[in-house]
Amino acid sequence: FEELAAADLPAPRSGPKAVRGVVAPLELRDLSSNALWLLACRNARSSLSAALGSGDQEQVELGVARLGSLLRMSHFLVGLGIMRPAKTHEVCHRIVEKALHEGIRQGLASGVVVPGATRGVSAEHFLKVRMEPSTQELVHLEAKQRQKLELVLQACFAGGTARRIPMADEDLDGLPKHLRKAWASRMGSWAVWRSAKFSLPADRGTLTRVLPFVRSGESRRRVFEAYFEQVHKGGVHEAALELLRTRQRLGRGLGLR
Numbered sequence: 001f002e003e004l005a006a007a008d009l010p011a012p013r014s015g016p017k018a019v020r021g022v023v024a025p026l027e028l029r030d031l032s033s034n035a036l037w038l039l040a041c042r043n044a045r046s047s048l049s050a051a052l053g054s055g056d057q058e059q060v061e062l063g064v065a066r067l068g069s070l071l072r073m074s075h076f077l078v079g080l081g082i083m084r085p086a087k088t089h090e091v092c093h094r095i096v097e098k099a100l101h102e103g104i105r106q107g108l109a110s111g112v113v114v115p116g117a118t119r120g121v122s123a124e125h126f127l128k129v130r131m132e133p134s135t136q137e138l139v140h141l142e143a144k145q146r147q148k149l150e151l152v153l154q155a156c157f158a159g160g161t162a163r164r165i166p167m168a169d170e171d172l173d174g175l176p177k178h179l180r181k182a183w184a185s186r187m188g189s190w191a192v193w194r195s196a197k198f199s200l201p202a203d204r205g206t207l208t209r210v211l212p213f214v215r216s217g218e219s220r221r222r223v224f225e226a227y228f229e230q231v232h233k234g235g236v237h238e239a240a241l242e243l244l245r246t247r248q249r250l251g252r253g254l255g256l257r
Helices: 002-006 034-054 057-079 086-110 123-130 133-158 177-183 204-213 217-233 236-253
Strands: 165-167 198-200
Touching: 034 057, 034 086, 057 086, 086 123, 133 217, 133 236, 165 217, 177 198, 204 217, 217 236
Parallel strands: none
Antiparallel strands: 165 198
């Protein structure tokens, strides 16, 4: 497959069906690594270039749709951990996206791509093609900061940035035993290093179990404060403010006031 994908494409035939044989169906193996993904994008870009040269609007739509599908699916594959390392794929993604926008720009100049009529070209891509380079940089910056905020929030939900909360049996009065069992040490009374029988993580699971069932107001307060203390220590506010500032600049770059 690598040899076929890297090989030179045949010269386009003449006539309206010139590039119909160039576009190959998208397969899962096209997306199994950064290298193969780039080769699949190379084939799609070559097909799009051939379609733009022949002026076949149907083939232009197919080429744009395939390249756009590769870009969209790569986001999911990065999330699944298939595209590694993520930093390398981020650079590859921007290269392919730039190639797609250049193809759309050529199509607009030649009249083959018509906004509102050409299928496969989203309004987002039309907007990015018309953007100034500085505004496009803000779009990429906004995506990075949005991802950073999501990661910080996930860390807070998992309780990864907070201390554990020691509690005794009487502190958890009202909570069924099978729900508190996971917080006790397997060594029981031999766990002399613990200051209390139970050690609660300050995560979302603890919050949803303690607040509805535990009768002690003091215990509920300790869990609540420990959980939301992570918002301050984890940098959620700073990440959210950075994202909002970038979105404000991006909105002004797009002409919004």
